[in-house]
Amino acid sequence: MSTVFSEEQRDCLQELINVAMGLASDKLARFLNTFVHLQVPAIELVSSAQIPAQFEARYSNTEAALVSQGFLGNDGLRGEAIVLYQLDNAHRIAALLGYDTDSASELEMLTDISSILTTTFLNGLADQIDNSLSYSAPRVLSSRQTNVSQALQETAFHWELALKVDISYQLIDHSFNCDMLLLIPGEAVSNIQHILDRILEEY
Amino acid sequence: MSEDWLTGPVLEQLNSGVLVVDEHLQLVYLNSFLQRHSSVQLSEVKGKSLFQVFTDVPEAWLRRKFASVLELQSPSFSSWEQRQYIIKLPHLRPVTSSSQYMAQNCTMLPLKDPAGRRYVCLLIEDATDAFVYQQHLQTTLEKLELSNRIDGLTQALNRRYWEDQLKLEVQRSQRYQQPLSLLLFDLDKFKQLNDQYGHLGGDSVLIELTARVRALLRDTDWFGRYGGEEFGIVLTNTALAGAIEVAERICLAVNSTAVTFHEQSIATSVSIGVAQLDAAGDRAHEVLIGQADIALYNAKREGRNRVVSFSEGETEFLLKAN
Structure with a gap:
């Protein structure tokens, strides 16, 4: 089975993701009552075996959180979304979301933040392809006692392809960076290719 | 669809709690599971504020959760491991569990009616079994550490x-x-x-x-x-x-x-x-x-x-x- 996307498919996917990001930042801005600027996300398709090495350097010196959430849609669209971010970033966005550390544990904040980022973005993606997604509850794969690359290795192991989306949110007074990984199993990759081909035909 | 009749009975017999509130967080619906566990009748509480009916829910926290579901139109979650329960309910294992209340996994989902009005559905799943196993595991580990x-x-x-x-x-x-x-x-x-x-x-x-x-x-x-x-x-x-x-x-x-x-x-x-x-x-x-x-x-x-x-x-x- 080929997991290689054609150039057209890749461009199409990039465009869908750009729009989804735009929709997500618009929603987040309204929700947070602040301006959210968003850079065009860089996407990259990588084999999941390469994943740990790619992130090891970025997260090796800081405490990072790794939160996973499964998604499932029509037409065989399914996978696992992983959000990676640095914990000091997490506290900044938690304050923005109105969390005080008394009423919610750190784990609860981590899962909430990543769930909001994941679902707003993926819903935007699903809307454009006339799909709709349901989600599993978010799960913290690692935080604090972190070995990010090991946690990634154990997770990525189950998947053939990873869609790496580099997201960078810029809020008025804050900047917030995170990485999102969409891990997609082999048969879902060809399903996505079919979806992309269908969209390409319509234009 | 000819299978529309299914939804009502299934919802009523579901072994999970289903609660729906409107944009003002007023109660629209409670299924039998929740009515029975909380000794509340839907007919008596319909249209009342959620916080007026369930007085001991963590209000500020839940308002924030519901606001994010309504605004972002995306689901929100709560796990028993981080928050043991949202609504205090008795569980059906009075003897085997050391906990008095049902441990809950909760999902908050955005809903829209045909007229486009927005609602939030709170799904409450009983996770008491997992909670009990977790506690057993904890005490076993402690004993093991001692015997070691x-x-x-x-x-x-x-x-x-x-x-x-x-x-x-x-x-x-x-x-x-x-x-x-x-x-x-x-x-x-x-x-x-x-x-x-x-x-x-x-x-x-x-x-x-x-x-x-x-x-x-x-x-x-x-x-x-x-x-x-x-x-x-x-x-x-x-x-x-x-x-x-x-x-x-x-x-x-x-x-x-x-x-x-x-x-x-x-x-x-x-x-x-x-x-x-x-x-x-x-x-x-x-x-x-x-x-x-x-x-x-x-x-x-x-x-x-x-x-x-x-x-x-x-x-x-x-x-x-x-």
Whole structure:
């Protein structure tokens, strides 16, 4: 089975993701009552075996959180979304979301933040392809006692392809960076290719 | 669709709670599961504020969650591991669970009616089983950790754990310049005792002995079984004179009253070697054990049932004699 996307498919996917990001930042801005600027996300398709090495350097010196959430849609669209971010970033966005550390544990904040980022973005993606997604509850794969690359290795192991989306949110007074990984199993990759081909035909 | 009739009955018989509120967080719907568990009738509460009906939910937190679902039109989640429950409900395992309330996994979903009005659906799944298993696991791990450090017969610390503690206390004593003493003691003529009363008799003497000794110690002392009938006590923040005093009391407590086994009186005694930490360096704990062991040997040689403390001169003599 080929997991290689054609150039057209890749461009199409990039465009869908750009729009989804735009929709997500618009929603987040309204929700947070602040301006959210968003850079065009860089996407990259990588084999999941390469994943740990790619992130090891970025997260090796800081405490990072790794939160996973499964998604499932029509037409065989399914996978696992992983959000990676640095914990000091997490506290900044938690304050923005109105969390005080008394009423919610750190784990609860981590899962909430990543769930909001994941679902707003993926819903935007699903809307454009006339799909709709349901989600599993978010799960913290690692935080604090972190070995990010090991946690990634154990997770990525189950998947053939990873869609790496580099997201960078810029809020008025804050900047917030995170990485999102969409891990997609082999048969879902060809399903996505079919979806992309269908969209390409319509234009 | 001709299967529309299904939704109602399924919703009513679902073994999970389903609750729907409108944009103003007023109750629109509760399924039977929730009505029964919370003793609330939908007809009585419809249109009332959620927080008026369920007064002990974490209001600020839940408002924020619902606001994000309504605004972002995306789901939100809550796990029992982070927040045991949102709505206090009794569960159906009153006997097997130590928890009074149902542990809940909750999902908050955005809904729209055909007119486009927005709602939030709160799904409550009973996670009490997982909660109970988690608690069992926790207590089992604690027991395992305990059994990993104690000696099954006497309930004194086992040798490995006791030696670890000795090492740590030696380091602590060196760092904070506090005195530290060690007692090593041995049940006198244990082999003879075993031959005469059998191994069960021997065991019961060991058990009784440990209980008597423990009663004389402070919480900060480390009492462990070093070998068959040999025990060690690490006396923190104690100099030689104090250690000798403790040893004398142990000698007396063991020897003054015979142990009763199967209606027989077994007279016993112990010999005790005492040493105070003097050496420096990484192997200080081994030197200390060696010194207490020499003192114990001398106590045996001098006629048993007594306390002998280690002194520098004797080492030379004994080491040569060995």
